[in-house]
Amino acid sequence: MPAHHAQGTILHERYRIDRVIGQGGYGFIYLAEDLRLSGRYCAVKEVSYDPSLPPELLKESREQFQREATVLARLDHPNLPKVSDYFSIEERDYLVMDYVPGDDLRTLVSKAAQTGEYLEEEEVLDWARQIGDALEYLHNQEPPIVHRDIKPSNLKLTPNGRVKLVDFGLVKLLAPGEVTITILQGQGTAIYTPLEQYGGDSLHTDRRADIYAFGATLYHLLTNQPPVNVRDRFLDPHSLPNPRTINPAISTRVADAILWAMALHPDDRPADVSQFIKALTGETTTSLRNGYSNGSPHRHAKIGTLEQRLIAIAASLGFLTLLLTLLRNL
Structure with missing residues (x-):
């Protein structure tokens, strides 16, 4: 990576x-003063x-x-930073x-963990509503935008209590009839990354990848610890503890909704962010699907051997290269 620019x-x-x-695999993010607008500071990616x-x-x-920057510059939502330029x-691009x-x-969750406390569920749910609103806005764009x-660490709490989703590093535009993947490619952060995104194969990611990462983020915020990464869950579908076993103050409703969002297979997750938020907040009486109540994933549990489970999930997602990616790390 080239050296960063000097102050x-x-x-x-x-x-x-x-x-x-x-800093990331793409380059650096700078705090910069806008010389045309006195007193304005901006983030330059x-x-x-x-x-x-x-x-x-x-x-x-x-x-x-250029295409994706143009799309991002049109976004206008209170829980997203405005892209202005x-x-x-030379050989670098800037957003x-x-x-x-x-x-x-x-x-914030690290500070809570250091004192032996947990973030309050109601506070986290307030943040979740804001995050969900931003994601629903992105997913409803034309073409839809998936954050990935x-x-x-990509969610900031402003002094006035507003949560903002701050990094567009792995954004993917879902154009009808074609696959358009940002040049800021990557696998995301492994702890929060869903199965279909793990191998860096963006062909199979859609808005349900964001729902998985959203659920994994809430899991971390409410338990003070990140969830089991998807590689280990792929090998042992029962390895993810119910968050209530870590923090009993979490309501059963919220724990079940989080585990639903974190289903290994995209088809087993909420269909959209709105459905997930309703499950989190109790605004719907719809039962959680596919055996995820009480944190027991059953979709593939009846398949006999480990090898059969691996092949079944990978094949159903349509890319056996995922299997090779996971197995070579054993």
Whole structure:
């Protein structure tokens, strides 16, 4: 990865770098002062490209960045940072968005764990409603937008109590009849990543991938510990503890809804974010599907051997390469 820009560097004749505030496989995120709008600070996300990419693939990737940046710039939702600009400098592309002050939810859950306490369920449910509203907005765009990297560190709580989903690093646009995947590709964060996304095969991800990550995030927030990663769950479908066994203060309703969202197979999860939020908040009397009440996943439990379970799930998702990806890490 190229070195980051030094403090004071001016990008695009407008954005003066203050400091690095984030880093990932794509590049750096900077806090920058907007020299055209006095007193405004923004987050500038840098996208660097693999220099070994074939020229035609590099050209395609950069064109895709432009298309997706245009889509993101049209978004307007109170729980999403506003994308205000994008530009290119030599071999790097940049996305400019609102800087969101406040602690991320990973910091808040870590503070609670250090004191031996848990975050209150009602407070977490208030955050969940806000996150769900943002995700529903993204999923209802045309084409739909799937975030693909929901996790506590990508959710910030502002001083006025608003939660914002701050990172668009792995966004995927679901264009009808074609697969359009952002150049900011990746597998997401393994702890919160669903089975179909684990091998980096974005072909099979849709809005239900966000529902899994959303459920995994709530699991972490309410138990002070991340859930069992999907690789281990793939090998042992019963390895994920019911969150109530960790924090008995969690209501049965919320625990069941979280486990429903975290079903290994996408078809076993809520069909959309609205359905998940209704299950979380008790706004629906619909029973949870497929045996996920009390945290007992049954969809594949009757298949006899470990090898049969692996093949059944991978084959039903349509990509046996996932099986090889998981097994080579054993």
